[in-house]
Amino acid sequence: MNVHAQTSFAQWHAHGQHASYVRARKSSGGLLDLLEVARPAGNMSRPALGDLVLVEDMLGNGHLRGDLGGGRIDMRTRKGALIVVAPNFSTTVINGASHRLRSLAFPVAKWEDMLDGGAEGRFSFDTSFVYGQSFESPAIRAALRALWALCEDEGAPSRLLAQAAGCEILAELCRLGGAPLAPARGGLAPWARRRCVELMRARFAEDISLEDLAAEVRLSPYHFARMFKQSLGVPPRVYLTRLRVAKACELLERTDLPITQIALEVGYSANQVLARVFVKHMRMSPSEYRKAVRDPGRA
Incomplete structure (x- = not known):
């Protein structure tokens, strides 16, 4: 891959000719960015950016040529199809028709440690995902639409929402790429459950994060989210909303x-x-x- 770039996917779309293509943006303080863009046919290549990007084709029936980080592609697009675009890679993209895309961008610097904890030190953005190939995943499509709907309801997603949704989607991408993250080992210990509930009740009005909660019980954020759900029956974000x-x-x-x-x-x-x-x-x-x-x- 090319050298690391500092510009984010969202920042790149916010400037120059590409700014006019952006139809909606939902952001969460650099944890993830959701964008919807509507663009004409033509060359949509871009420089290397520091985000892994998951793209959903909202229209289909187009023709896509180029390289998104996994080798040369030349294919017809399908409505609802998903593609993962590699971080820190100068993409080549030629679209044969006008198109509308929803993209979810993950800054690698913000997610690498969290996913490494879920993979017990074996995670790599270079090898854990399949880049540039169109694929179907009802689970990921449903998660994307739920995340978009929640952002419509609540505005920019909280850190807890962004991290929980991001972990869910990235874990599924790892599984599909043949590098599944380690499963959670049962639920929280009674003391850990009690401590987390106390902390959430004390700080329910704050923009609390998975790291804040996981640090209290000495777990990785990835494992904590899954163990919390096993213990309390709902994800941390839902529990916080109920509070x-x-x-x-x-x-x-x-x-x-x-x-x-x-x-x-x-x-x-x-x-x-x-x-x-x-x-x-x-x-x-x-x-x-x-x-x-x-x-x-x-x-």
Whole structure:
């Protein structure tokens, strides 16, 4: 592969002629970037960038030639097909038709240590993935769409959401590439479960990360996420959301705080974000919930 580049995939798309092709961007502080681009036919080659990029073809029926890090390709594209583009590689891309893509970019510097912990020291961005080949994966497509939908609901994803979703997708890519990450060894020990729950209850309004939680129980973030789910039945992100919704319910019941203030108190950037999350979990808006619990006869 070529020498490492400092420019990220998202930064490259933000400047010059390519900026006009970007239709949407969801970002999380450098942990991952989701972009949707709509581009015309032609040469879309780019320099080496420091991100591994997973691309989903939203239209299909195109013709793709070039090299995405795994050797020369010349193929027809299919709607929903996925391709992994190598990091730190100057790609050659000639598209025979206009196209629309959703891309998920992983800065290798932010993910290498996390995945190395999951592979017990054997992980490599050079050898753990298959680059430049079109493939199908309902599991990855579903994870991408869930991540995009969550970002639509909650804005830029939290660190916990970005890391958990990223680990899930990258682990599946490793498995498909023939280099599966090591499975989790059972659930958390009772003391570890108790400590994590205490920490999440104390810091539920913060942008807590997998590293923060995993460090408390001396596990790699990758293994911690899987062991947490085995112990508590849901991923850390879902558990944290439930804590936030529960606290919002308490504040709606017991205080006269404006909903905007309650959103900030429980860790959301705006009352609209709280409303979307609240409706999803409680099947009613925060204001409807407040009326229902305070005057049940009129609900």
